Amino acid sequence: MTSSAELRRRYVEELFGEGLLPDADVVRAFGTVPREEFVAYGFHAGGDRWAGPTDPDFLTMVYRNHPLVTKIVDGVPVSSSSQPSLMAAMIEGLDLRPGTRVLEIGVGTGYNAALMATMGARVTAVDIAPDVVDRARAALARIGLADVVDVRLGDGYLGEPANAPYDRVIVTVGLTGVSPRWLDQLAPGGFVLAPVEHAGNHPVLRIWPGRSGVGEVRGLLRAGFMSAAGPLAARYPGGFPEPRRVGEFPDPTVRQPARWRPPLDVFRYHDLWFAVGAWDRRTTFSAGPVGGWGGPGGCVLLDEDHGGGAGLLADGSVQAAGVRANRYAAEALALRDRWVARGQPEISDWSARLAPAGVPDRPILVPTGWIQR
Ligand SMILES: C[S@@+](CC[C@H](N)C(=O)[O-])C[C@H]1O[C@@H](n2cnc3c(N)ncnc32)[C@H](O)[C@@H]1O
Numbered sequence: 001m002t003s004s005a006e007l008r009r010r011y012v013e014e015l016f017g018e019g020l021l022p023d024a025d026v027v028r029a030f031g032t033v034p035r036e037e038f039v040a041y042g043f044h045a046g047g048d049r050w051a052g053p054t055d056p057d058f059l060t061m062v063y064r065n066h067p068l069v070t071k072i073v074d075g076v077p078v079s080s081s082s083q084p085s086l087m088a089a090m091i092e093g094l095d096l097r098p099g100t101r102v103l104e105i106g107v108g109t110g111y112n113a114a115l116m117a118t119m120g121a122r123v124t125a126v127d128i129a130p131d132v133v134d135r136a137r138a139a140l141a142r143i144g145l146a147d148v149v150d151v152r153l154g155d156g157y158l159g160e161p162a163n164a165p166y167d168r169v170i171v172t173v174g175l176t177g178v179s180p181r182w183l184d185q186l187a188p189g190g191f192v193l194a195p196v197e198h199a200g201n202h203p204v205l206r207i208w209p210g211r212s213g214v215g216e217v218r219g220l221l222r223a224g225f226m227s228a229a230g231p232l233a234a235r236y237p238g239g240f241p242e243p244r245r246v247g248e249f250p251d252p253t254v255r256q257p258a259r260w261r262p263p264l265d266v267f268r269y270h271d272l273w274f275a276v277g278a279w280d281r282r283t284t285f286s287a288g289p290v291g292g293w294g295g296p297g298g299c300v301l302l303d304e305d306h307g308g309g310a311g312l313l314a315d316g317s318v319q320a321a322g323v324r325a326n327r328y329a330a331e332a333l334a335l336r337d338r339w340v341a342r343g344q345p346e347i348s349d350w351s352a353r354l355a356p357a358g359v360p361d362r363p364i365l366v367p368t369g370w371i372q373r
Contacts, residue, residue, distance in 0.1 A: 011063040023092050029118040036062045038109035038139045043068035077226055079132050081109040093193050094168045096121045103166040105156035106173035110136030117148045124150045124163040128229050155230050159185045174202035174225035175232045177364025183209050195225045199277025200243040200285025215354035217367045219347035222270040231362035241302045243285040252319035254329045259316025269314040273299040274347045275339045278370035301332050345372050
């Protein structure tokens with residue numbers, strides 16, 4: 001059987017082999033921390049299967065660039081070890097130095113906290129679920145990091161005042177808005193990296209206290225995350241519509257032809273999708289059947305009053321449904337062409353301001369007024 005160290009070496013090659021000059025400390029951390037210690041209670045391996053350490057293919061599955069779902073409640077995944085390439089990109093985005101004080105919201109398995117601690121960061125990590133906290137603490141203790149990472153039980157909305165201030169806050173669970181407490185707990189020059197709902201996805205945004213107003217935001221990278229519990233995932237007036245599941249979007253009756261052959265790759269498609277969301281708050285995700293989407297789903301402009309709308313596919317074609325299908329198809333085409341006319345901006349080309357939303361005693365700060373930089 002191939003050893004953990006050898007599988008980890010190949011995993012690091014897969015993660016960073018073709019990357020653009022990855023940070024050597026990030027590469028070293030992924031090559032050092034044994035991911036299997038953080039999924040010792042197993043993970044969901046597809047269908048009805050729960051894979052555990054006694055399975056012969058356990059280590060092979062652990063050392064893949066896949067998220068590993070470690071807890072499911074009522075059929076909904078609520079905790080996981082996130083996708084390694086996404087963790088690597090976020091950690092790189094933190095620009096850590098030895099001694100950097102980091103607050104992580106959503107400790108999950110503890111693997112991400114261990115990676116950051118291995119790079120010399122002083123990590124405080126919060127999770128809302130007691131069993132998750134216990135297991136993360138145990139895993140960190142097994143690899144000798146119990147005294148380096150302070151794992152706390154609580155709602156991440158509150159941050160963790162006990163160890164504040166922090167140079168960085170990293171959030172590893174999907175939000176509809178940012179907690180003002182995190183900005184209050186930042187040291188001067190600090191910033192937050194958080195996946196904040198935008199058009200049915202959770203792109204990672206970089207957020208910092210503003211010179212005027214409550215804060216400023218910049219797009220960083222495309223991502224998908226499970227949703228947070230509590231006020232961090234509050235719906236608010238004027239927010240994006242909730243994603244549509246399979247079967248919730250009617251069959252298309254209007255079809256407009258493709259613009260791109262081959263279609264945009266997944267990164268460019270998400271750049272287009274982000275821009276459409278920045279210009280139009282009716283944008284969300286639909287898991288199908290718009291345009292015959294299966295699996296990953298795609299971008300729709302939702303006609304919420306009339307149960308239809310328009311889907312914009314990666315090849316630039318548009319498929320619309322419902323009583324206003326023609327109008328929606330025309331609007332989706334106009335948004336697509338606007339993105340082209342603006343030079344096909346990437347997610348990182350957008351910035352916004354933060355504005356308060358949510359309930360009065362637990363407000364969240366949401367990005368508003370997106371502009372292309
Ligand atoms: C995707 S997992 C985090 C992955 C983790 N960083 C790792 O390395 O394994 C998301 C975690 O966020 C936690 N969570 C959800 N809502 C939360 C909240 N309001 N405050 C703190 N943690 C929360 C969940 O219990 C779950 O463990």
